[in-house]
Amino acid sequence: MSPPSRRLQTKPVITCLKTxxxxxxxxxxxxxxxxxxxxxWGKVSLDAYLSLASEKSTNAPYVLIGTGAIIVIFGLxxxxxxxxxxxxxxxxxxxxxTLVFLAELVAGISGFVFRHEIKAILGDVYSKAVKxxxxxxxxxxxxxxxxxxxxxxGVKSYTDWNETEYYKQIGIPISCCNQSSGCNTETLKNMxxxxxxxxxxxxxxxxxxxxxxxxxxxxxxxxGIAFFQLIGIFLACCLSRYITNNQxxxx
Numbered sequence: 691m692s693p694p695s696r697r698l699q700t701k702p703v704i705t706c707l708k709t710x711x712x713x714x715x716x717x718x719x720x721x722x723x724x725x726x727x728x729x730x731w732g733k734v735s736l737d738a739y740l741s742l743a744s745e746k747s748t749n750a751p752y753v754l755i756g757t758g759a760i761i762v763i764f765g766l767x768x769x770x771x772x773x774x775x776x777x778x779x780x781x782x783x784x785x786x787x788t789l790v791f792l793a794e795l796v797a798g799i800s801g802f803v804f805r806h807e808i809k810a811i812l813g814d815v816y817s818k819a820v821k822x823x824x825x826x827x828x829x830x831x832x833x834x835x836x837x838x839x840x841x842x843x844g845v846k847s848y849t850d851w852n853e854t855e856y857y858k859q860i861g862i863p864i865s866c867c868n869q870s871s872g873c874n875t876e877t878l879k880n881m882x883x884x885x886x887x888x889x890x891x892x893x894x895x896x897x898x899x900x901x902x903x904x905x906x907x908x909x910x911x912x913x914g915i916a917f918f919q920l921i922g923i924f925l926a927c928c929l930s931r932y933i934t935n936n937q938x939x940x941x
Contacts, residue, residue, distance in 0.1 A: 703932060704775075704929065704932050704933065704936075707925060707928055707929040707932065708772050708773075708775070708929060710925055711768065711772045711922070711925040711926060711929055712768075712769055712772050712773070714768075714921060714922045714925060715765050715766075715768035715769045715772065715922070716765070716769065718761065718764075718765045718768065718787075718922060719761070719762055719765025719766060719768075719769070720765075721761060721915070722757075722758045722759070722760070722761025722762035722763075722764075722765055723758065723762060724758070725754050725755075725757055725758030725761060726754070726755055726758030726759055726762065727758070728754055728758075729752070729754030729755035729756075729757075729758055730755060761790070764783065764786050767779070767782075767783060768783045768922070768926070771783050771926075772929070775929075775933050777930040777933050777934045780926045780927075780929055780930035780933075781926070781927075781930050783922075783926050784922070784923050784926035784927050784930070787919045787922045787923045787926065788919070788923055790919050791916055791917075791919035791920060791923070794915060794916035794919070795913075795916045809898055812894070812898075813845070813894055813898075816833075816845055816893070816894050817845050817850075817894075819832065819833050820833060820844060820845055820850060820851070820854060821853070821854055823854060823856045823863065824856060825856070825860075825863060833863070833865070834863060834865035835865075836893050837863070837865040837866050837889070837893060838865050840893055840896055840897070841868065841889050841891075842889050842891050842892055842893035842896050843862070843866035843888050843889040843890070843891070843892065843893070844866075844892050844893065845892050845893065845894045845895075846892035846894065846895055847890060847891065847892045848862060848866055848884065848885070848888045848889065848890055848892075849881065850892065851863070851866075852881055857879075860875070860878075860879070861875055861877075861878030861879035861880075861884070862878040862881075862884050862888055863878075864878065866878075866884075866888040866889055867887055867888055868887060868888060868889050869887060872886075872887050873887040873888070
């Protein structure tokens with residue numbers, strides 16, 4: 691049993707640690723809410739984009755939703771464990787934060803190292819979707835949605851459609867039109883005439899240029915969020931140790 695004087699000296703330290711850890715847990719909980727919201731938004735708004743990729747890739751919104759929900763639960767658990775002052779709960783919380791840190795670190799490093807491979811895969815997937823375009827299946831509808839939303843046409847440019855069977859039979863898809871007047875089937879069947887009524891910039895090049903331009907910012911934010919977990923791990927471990935060593939109990 692620690693002397694009363696030592697417990698009195700330690701009490702402000704524990705109170706301070708609890709305040710910081712509760713504040714951290716609330717911020718951690720809020721990041722979970724953001725991930726949850728982004729996952730729901732991705733599922734509702736980006737189905738067309740995700741349907742172009744493989745079956746595994748279309749689970750991305752569910753991954754975000756699941757991750758966000760888990761973080762929300764453990765964020766609340768961290769607040770509860772801190773208020774209770776339970777050493778084993780705090781250790782469990784620190785263990786979870788460690789797993790989150792390692793997962794984010796591995797994901798960030800993998801995404802940076804394999805960014806060129808990921809870009810190549812996405813380019814191949816989109817190219818195949820354009821070549822097999824028929825205006826009716828889900829991937830073709832996804833191509834239409836991307837072209838209308840991003841104001842682009844084809845993979846690298848609108849001339850990519852010249853090599854497709856759809857163009858030979860019908861012409862460039864109407865989703866490439868940059869204006870309503872003059873954009874008809876006859877115009878879209880002629881690559882020279884179509885040049886004046888369709889978007890010139892390719893969809894894939896547009897997306898990747900934006901991604902590459904912001905790669906440094908994205909990497910910095912990702913690693914910043916990952917190392918943010920270290921603060922929570924440090925606070926949870928310190929608080930658990932102080933409570934255990936001094937047999938401190940909330941009254």
